[in-house]
Amino acid sequence: LNNCMKKTFKNIIQENLKYYLKDINTETLLIWGKYDDATPLKDGRIMNRLIKNSELIIFPNGNHFVYLQYPIIINNIINEFLK
Numbered sequence: 001l002n003n004c005m006k007k008t009f010k011n012i013i014q015e016n017l018k019y020y021l022k023d024i025n026t027e028t029l030l031i032w033g034k035y036d037d038a039t040p041l042k043d044g045r046i047m048n049r050l051i052k053n054s055e056l057i058i059f060p061n062g063n064h065f066v067y068l069q070y071p072i073i074i075n076n077i078i079n080e081f082l083k
Contacts, residue, residue: 021050028054029081031074033062055081 028051032044041058048056057077059066067074 018046018050021047022052024051024054026053027081029078030054030056031059031066031077032056033059033064033066033069035062036064036066038064 030044030048030051032039032041034041036044044056044058048054059070062069
């Protein structure tokens with residue numbers, strides 16, 4: 001990435017959107033890896049607390065790419081959630 005794109009990306013990921021979470025009224029599924037070092041589990045817990053009707057599923061050995069680690073299980077969870 002060039003310097004301009006890096007600066008833009010940094011601005012995006014530093015934006016605090018926590019205040020909008022309380023306005024989400026739709027059932028929400030949050031899937032998190034316990035060892036996510038890019039978006040820590042504490043963020044998932046905050047989102048779960050602030051989003052009404054949300055469910056947080058934590059993969060005990062998962063990282064930021066939990067969907068790549070457990071694709072079949074994740075797929076099944078999402079399919080059940082959407083039923």
